[in-house]
Amino acid sequence: MKERRERQKKNSEEAKIKRKSALFLAPSVLGVSLFFVLPFLVVIFYSMVNNPIQHRFVFLKNYMNVWNNSAFRLAAGNTFKFSFIAVPLVVILSMALAFALDSKIPYKSQIRTLLLSPMMVPIASVVLIWQVLFHYNGVANEFIKFMGGKQIDWFKSDYALVVLVFLFLWKNLGYNMILFMSAIANIPKEIIEVAEIEQAKRWQIFLYIKTRYLSSTILFVTILSLINSFKVFREVYMLTGDYPYDSLYLLQHFMNNTFHSLDYQKLSAAAIIMSLFMIVIIGLLFVIENYYGKDLSE
């Protein structure tokens, strides 16, 4: 009898906490629902009707239209190509930097500060420098000429992609490096010591122990870099404006133009295609990570 009453009391106590703490959630949940979730449902709806007034159901027609749209194809292709090159590079290089800073060298914290500084600087503030560097008569070409090469029209040729990858690395390496540094610090020392006693080679320790302990960080950095790789639009926009050279025409350019023409069907279908794409990629990364690091307890 007494026990039962106590349990009841505990249950009602928990229900009370549940109720009261729900109030804390309320503002955020209301805001997120209003600005993100509910309109997203409308976006799904819009993507399948003929126009926002008639609401005639056309199912996949809008998707086909977007998919077959040459501007969308160009934008998606360029964005994909850029991400496909830039993301693995930034992951590998930032991991390398983190390992390098993990060894016993002087001036560690100063080097970390300097490597992190690019993330603090607004893109708008450094655009002038990139122009000075990569203009047709700019410093980079000066150097190439000096070395006996030929001038490159950086922003109006396929080399534009190289420049973009360079700018992306500059901005993101430090940030990702910090994530790797904290993960490396959390690798249990004992395991490495045991491996050393067992006379494991350094590359074996690296491949079979370290990278596996880092696998969840690698996953996270990859996803983060993927999202950030979509932000490279900022650099492109500031350097070349609304209508860049073909190889620099990105998904955000496509979206901006579609926003300005107020074509809701196209906009919605494009947004859905992109979000599905993101979900598939992220899901895939999670599956790979689960497989690779499954026998490690967090």
Add this chain to the structure above:
Amino acid sequence: MKKKNVTGRIVLTAVLIAIAALFVTPIVFTMCNSFMASSEITANYGMIFETTDSGAKKFISDVVNLKFIPDKVSFSQYITVLLKSPDYLLKFWNSVILVVPIVVFQLVVACLAAYGFTRYQGKVREIIFFTYIILMLMPYQVTLVPNFLVSKWLNILDSNWAIWLPGIFSPYAVFLLTKYMRRIPVSILEAAKIDGAGEWQIFMHMCMPLCKGALCSVAILIFIDFWNMVEQPLIMLAEEQMHPLSVFLSKINAGEIGLAFAVATIYMVPTLLVFLYGEEYLVEGITYQGGLKG
């Protein structure tokens, strides 16, 4: 063996220092150049920014002349920006007006929500939290579409509200703070409860003081993110007068190129100050994120 190790370490240090130096060069360069007089800038970089071929101006050479140290240190650019051409100050002010409310209110909303996610973890809440994570992982190209639609329905397009509201309710800070708060031992909060404190009191007097560091970290991350915004103003604010400096700087015209370096420097001063005083918080903030699952 030992000797090889030492040389290796020296080489590694040298390489790292070289990379680090390369990384700050653009920042230092911008600052140095902001102290050049207008004529010097035109002489050095005129080639790049002069679009119309007037032929009236004389350049030192037909190529760009990258220069760190000004011939004569001059504050004339700053004087012009601050006193004579109000357009830039106005845009700077636009940036402040757009960013500060987002940082403050996103933090408030996120603290409350994070407490809600921490205090009770039922099935429904886990689903909501998962939704937040998915939203956080979506690029702007996706989230701007729903944001735009709502802003249109609420008739707040072309006003600051169209940037403020989606910014304030962005799930990013909720995610970070929840991850941090869930590490606070439940026993601490329960102890306060037994002492007769209500939920609000526990939140204000126990939870918040414990999260001070985390709040600084998250505030810095939000600030950097929005100080740098480009996509949102381009879509939400048709009127150029309302654009923040982060967008406007790219539209600077060739005639005012001398000013550009000074404006660029002024625009990075707030973020560099934050970096100077908050680097440790920033680094901590970045590391909270590590691992989506944890």
